[in-house]
């Protein structure tokens with residue numbers, strides 16, 4: 001190789017190198033831009049409202065919701081419950097169809113005759129969720145052991161209270177899920193108004209096929225027939 005050829009060859013190699021580096025830089029920039037673009041796309045998607053079809057419960061089950069006139073405040077789908085933890089992935093009030101039918105009749109009756117409504121705190125509790133609850137509070141004084149099974153897991157129990165026409169809860173003396181003697185239905189050292197509200201709720205629930213338990217003024221179980229436990233978990237879509 002002549003000296004001049006060597007020089008030309010070197011120059012060519014250097015130029016090729018620069019070209020390669022430039023190319024690489026362009027590619028890196030393109031990748032960076034792509035990431036930025038991706039972020040923007042992701043943000044836009046999150047802000048875009050997504051159509052959700054109404055939830056269809058399985059055969060034999062009914063969802064109590066606002067359309068049916070109920071105030072739905074499923075506390076185990078929030079951390080506003082006695083465990084302080086979120087137990088359910090999302091809130092839904094599902095009940096066996098005839099259990100729901102009686103509550104729908106009662107809701108209409110309360111609305112028409114007393115201008116009152118029903119607020120539900122808990123309804124069907126699938127066994128997997130009962131297990132979660134037990135894992136957080138493994139104490140049979142507060143939570144039914146999953147092996148024994150709760151009436152909620154049969155889709156036959158409902159935790160509820162009464163609300164006025166503005167949605168304000170009637171005074172029942174304690175908050176929902178308050179564990180103490182003040183929440184017992186045979187605890188009578190309470191203001192007259194509270195005693196009357198509790199007595200009214202219990203009487204109406206009994207009239208429509210439900211029975212109370214001694215330790216929780218808010219808990220009622222359907223007593224017209226018995227259902228098996230179930231374990232399906234509702235979809236959150």
Ligand SMILES: [Zn+2]
Pocket residue numbers: 122152157158159218219220
């Ligand atoms: Zn209950």
